[in-house]
Amino acid sequence: MNSNLKLNRIFSLDITACISIMVGIALVLFSPSSAIGSNQGQKHVDSLDELIKMFDSSSCKECHEKIYEQWEKSHHARSLMGLNDQIFLSGYLKHGPLAVHPGQKATKKNFPCFKCHFPQIKHASDSVAAEIADAIMRGDKAKIRKLNIGCLVCHNEKAVVHGLPEAGVLYGNKEVADHSGRPVKKSPLLKNSLICGQCHGLGPNLEFETPIQCATLYGSYLHAYIPSGGTQTCQECHMKDGDHYMPPNFNNREELSERMRQALPMEVRTLAYSFQPKEGDIRPMVVVNTKITNKAGHRIPDG
Amino acid sequence: MPQASDSRSNHMVLGPDKKLGFVRDTSIQPFAPKEETIEIPLPAGINEVDIEISLRYQPRPGNFYPLHDLKKRISLD
Numbered sequence: 074m075n076s077n078l079k080l081n082r083i084f085s086l087d088i089t090a091c092i093s094i095m096v097g098i099a100l101v102l103f104s105p106s107s108a109i110g111s112n113q114g115q116k117h118v119d120s121l122d123e124l125i126k127m128f129d130s131s132s133c134k135e136c137h138e139k140i141y142e143q144w145e146k147s148h149h150a151r152s153l154m155g156l157n158d159q160i161f162l163s164g165y166l167k168h169g170p171l172a173v174h175p176g177q178k179a180t181k182k183n184f185p186c187f188k189c190h191f192p193q194i195k196h197a198s199d200s201v202a203a204e205i206a207d208a209i210m211r212g213d214k215a216k217i218r219k220l221n222i223g224c225l226v227c228h229n230e231k232a233v234v235h236g237l238p239e240a241g242v243l244y245g246n247k248e249v250a251d252h253s254g255r256p257v258k259k260s261p262l263l264k265n266s267l268i269c270g271q272c273h274g275l276g277p278n279l280e281f282e283t284p285i286q287c288a289t290l291y292g293s294y295l296h297a298y299i300p301s302g303g304t305q306t307c308q309e310c311h312m313k314d315g316d317h318y319m320p321p322n323f324n325n326r327e328e329l330s331e332r333m334r335q336a337l338p339m340e341v342r343t344l345a346y347s348f349q350p351k352e353g354d355i356r357p358m359v360v361v362n363t364k365i366t367n368k369a370g371h372r373i374p375d376g
Numbered sequence: 377m378p379q380a381s382d383s384r385s386n387h388m389v390l391g392p393d394k395k396l397g398f399v400r401d402t403s404i405q406p407f408a409p410k411e412e413t414i415e416i417p418l419p420a421g422i423n424e425v426d427i428e429i430s431l432r433y434q435p436r437p438g439n440f441y442p443l444h445d446l447k448k449r450i451s452l453d
Contacts, residue, residue, distance in 0.1 A: 156435075171393045186392065277396050286380060286395040293405060301407035323435075330433075330441045337404065337443060339431050345450040348417070357418040357452050359425055364411040367404040374377055374403055374433065 117196055121204040121216070124197045130224035141224075143317040149222040152190045153209075156323055160217050162186060163209050170283045179206030185281040189272035189288070191220050192230055231271050232260045266294060269307040273376065288376035298370045305370055337373060340364045377403050423452045 118124050134141035144150055155161030165171045166183065173179045180199040181187070183206060187194040194202065208216040225243075232244035242258050249257035262268045270291030277286045294307070311319050321329045341363050348358040367373055379388050379402070380395035389395055404410050418425060428447050434440040 165393050169393045284396055285392050287392040289378065298406040303406060326441060330443060333433055334443045339444045341429055341446050343448060343450050345452045347452065357422050359416045359418060359450060360413060361427060362413045364409050365404055366409040367406050370406055372403040372405045
């Protein structure tokens, strides 16, 4: 006689955390005809097109084609687009604590998510936030796709934490003085997990009028992985050989499954026997033992 | 997965615009394997069972990424 048993181990994750993927930064050299350093002394802009232009890194592709193409396929290149090319913020602007109410114009207060998903916003006025909100509400994907975590975000904005990054300077793993008129300065942060941790999170973001909580992955790295003896950086796993694709890619289902399969090996042991709780009361029994190990440097799931 | 409330009650909430602090964490941490043992009593007379175990990553209900699938026939004989 046969019996069929099916055991499902399912774990789930909030989708908004999924979209933020643990990434890191490696050396990039720029050819920046339009790449402008973006911090100290940087002006505020009043139009979205100006802001897009300010952080446009398309000219980097001229000399760094391979890296640029890797990045173009990454979630960093579409930081406001969720799974399957959806504008993930559209729901938040319609309902909930970040909603823009009828008759109101959105301001930067409606976008605490931009702290990580579009940090360039700090160089723009509220009118730019209103423009972005309008584009989101009318489903203007072409416009929203232009808002991303481009080269300048990591190689200038986030590349220095001791003080401010210099305007007109790019940061990499080594100095490149003669770089199409724009020097590349060395920043040790580019190889450090901290650069990724600036966005891939520690916990609640309490500095906003409407506090939010998205990715907490870096907290897990600091408080679970490192104290247990972990030694690898974000970059060593997510940017092997300087790959700016920075997996995982949640839109590539097979690739994601395979990556998680490797990160979460599962062992299964089984036992079948006859249990006898009392004399003569014989009961067939199956015991299934599962053990899932996390080989990543952070909790799974998280972002 | 980490389960969050809005820190105004103990009700779990979904969405980063509402989450504010964890109340429970059932995710899998590095260096902390999750081990479970399931004991399944069978009807009398059964001497062979087929078990099927699957591990899935499920961001949303109905949207899952298969990770591991295992089928095994176990005999009590």
